[in-house]
Amino acid sequence: MSTYFITGAAGTIGSEVIHSLTAKGEKIIAASRTPEKTKDLFNNSVTAVHFDYENEKTYNSALNSDGIFVLGPPLNLELYELLEPFINYLQDNNYEGKIVYLSGNGMENLESLPFHKKMEEKFKNSTLNWNVVRPSFFMQNFANYERENILDRAILFSPAGEGKSSFVSSRDIGTSISALLLDKNKNKETHVLTGSKSYTHYDVAAILSDILEKKITYANPDEETYKKVLKDSGAPDFIAEYMIPVYGMIKNGSVENITTSIKDLTGSDPESLEDVLIRDFK
Ligand SMILES: NC(=O)c1ccc[n+]([C@@H]2O[C@H](COP(=O)([O-])OP(=O)(O)OC[C@H]3O[C@@H](n4cnc5c(N)ncnc54)[C@H](OP(=O)(O)O)[C@@H]3O)[C@@H](O)[C@H]2O)c1
Numbered sequence: 024m025s026t027y028f029i030t031g032a033a034g035t036i037g038s039e040v041i042h043s044l045t046a047k048g049e050k051i052i053a054a055s056r057t058p059e060k061t062k063d064l065f066n067n068s069v070t071a072v073h074f075d076y077e078n079e080k081t082y083n084s085a086l087n088s089d090g091i092f093v094l095g096p097p098l099n100l101e102l103y104e105l106l107e108p109f110i111n112y113l114q115d116n117n118y119e120g121k122i123v124y125l126s127g128n129g130m131e132n133l134e135s136l137p138f139h140k141k142m143e144e145k146f147k148n149s150t151l152n153w154n155v156v157r158p159s160f161f162m163q164n165f166a167n168y169e170r171e172n173i174l175d176r177a178i179l180f181s182p183a184g185e186g187k188s189s190f191v192s193s194r195d196i197g198t199s200i201s202a203l204l205l206d207k208n209k210n211k212e213t214h215v216l217t218g219s220k221s222y223t224h225y226d227v228a229a230i231l232s233d234i235l236e237k238k239i240t241y242a243n244p245d246e247e248t249y250k251k252v253l254k255d256s257g258a259p260d261f262i263a264e265y266m267i268p269v270y271g272m273i274k275n276g277s278v279e280n281i282t283t284s285i286k287d288l289t290g291s292d293p294e295s296l297e298d299v300l301i302r303d304f305k
C-alpha cells in the first residue's frame with residue numbers, strides 16, 4: 024500500500040482520483056483549503072490536510088507521499104504563478120515520488136491562456152518524475168456550470184460555435200490518473216484523454232432534450248452577446264476573458280480529436296456522454 028497526496032481533493036477531478044485510488048486500497052492525503060469538508064466528503068477514509076498553493080507553510084505533508092496529483096483551480100489567469108512555488112518546493116526537496124499534472128487538451132497551443140503550457144514546460148525542465156494528462160472538456164461541465172441554464176431556462180449558453188468537442192468523463196479522467204500514479208513504468212509521458220466520440224453543442228442540446236423530455240436549445244451566442252450576458256449577470260470581466268478562448272477551441276475545431284488513451288491506461292472503454300448526462304440530469 025502506498026500513500027498519495029491529492030490536490031483539489033474536494034473538486035471534480037481530485038475526488039474521482041481519490042475514489043479510484045481508495046478502491047484499490049491505497050492511502051490518501053487529501054489536500055485542500057477546506058480539510059473538514061474534505062474529511063466529511065470521504066467519510067473519514069482519507070487523511071485531510073490543509074493545503075494552499077498560496078501558503079508554502081502548508082506544503083510539507085506532500086513530502087510524506089509516494090505520488091502527487093497536481094491540479095490547478097479553474098478560472099485563474101495567473102495559474103502558473105499560483106502553482107510554480109509548489110513545484111519549486113518539490114524540486115528543492117528532491118521529491119522522488121511520481122507526479123501527475125492535469126493540463127488540458129488543446130491548451131498547449133492556446134497563446135492567450137499559456138498557463139498549462141508553461142506548467143508542462145516547468146515539469147519537462149525539472150528533475151521530477153512527472154506525467155501529464157490533457158483531458159478534453161469535461162462531460163460534467165454541463166451539470167457543474169450550466170445546470171441552471173439547462174433546467175430553468177432550457178438553454179445551453181456557451182460560445183462554442185458549431186465546432187465539436189471530444190467530451191470526457193471526470194470518472195474516466197480520475198481512473199486514468201490513478202493508473203498513471205500506480206504504474207511505476209510510466210514516466211515523462213503526456214496523455215490526451217478524450218471520450219470515444221465528438222459532439223457539437225447542438226448534439227448535446229438534443230441529448231438533453233431527450234433526457235429531460237423538454238426542448239433544450241443551444242443558443243450559440245456570439246462573443247459580444249456572451250460578454251454582455253455575463254456582465255449583466257454581475258460576473259467579473261476576467262470570466263469572459265478566460266471562457267471565450269477556452270470555448271474558442273471548440274469553435275475552431277482544435278478539441279475534436281479522439282484518442283484511445285483511456286482504454287490504454289485503464290483497460291476500459293470511456294463512458295459515453297449520454298450515460299453521464301443521464302446520471303447527472305435524470
Ligand atoms: N472543465 C473542463 O472542461 C476542463 C478541461 C480540461 C482541463 N481543465 C482543468 O481542470 C482544472 C480544474 O479541475 P476541476 O474541475 O476538478 O476543479 P474544481 O472542481 O473547481 O476543483 C478545484 C479545487 O481547487 C482547490 N483550490 C482552489 N484554490 C486553491 C488554492 N489556492 N490552493 C489549493 N487548492 C485550491 C479547491 O478546493 P478548496 O477550495 O477546498 O481548497 C477545489 O476543490 C483546471 O486546471 C482546468 O484548466 C478543465
